[in-house]
Amino acid sequence: MNIQEKIVEEEQLALITRIGLLEEMDEVLDQLNMWIEDNEVEISGPHFAIYYTNHQKNPEETFKFDIGYPVAGDVESSGNVMIASIPTHTVVYSVFKGPYSKLSEVYEAMVEFVLENNYDVIGSPKEIYHNSPEDVPAGELLTEVQFPVIKM
16 A cells, blocks of 8 residues: 655635534535535535544444535635635545445554654544545545644
C-alpha cells in the first residue's frame, strides 16, 4: 500500500454534521447537494466525509461525521449547512482502489505507518470519494484516506 505525506492548501468547505448511522450518509449528501444547487454554490472538488468516531469497528452504531464538499467563492452558512475554512496542513494519505468494506485495511496500514515514522495524528480522518458506487463497480471505487499530522 502506498502511503505518502503531502501539504493540503487552505480550503473552504460546505458541510453538514450528523450524529447517526452510516446508512444516513446518502441522505445527508442529498441534502447538501440540494443546498448547493439551490444556492448556486461552486464545488471545487469531490465530496468527503470526516469521521469523529470509529465507524470501522461498529458500523451499526451511531457515529458523528461530517459530509461535505470543498467550495469556491463567497459562501455563507445557512440552515444546517456550515461553511468552514481549514488552514493549510500536512496529511499522510493513501488512495485505495476497491470496495468501501475493505477500507479498514487502509486505516490499519496508515496507523502502522504513522507510528513507525514518528507522526502525531492531530485531527480526525477524512475520506475523499473520487468516484461513486452509482458510476463504477465496487472494485473500481477510488477513496483517498487522509490523517492530519505533525512530525514528532
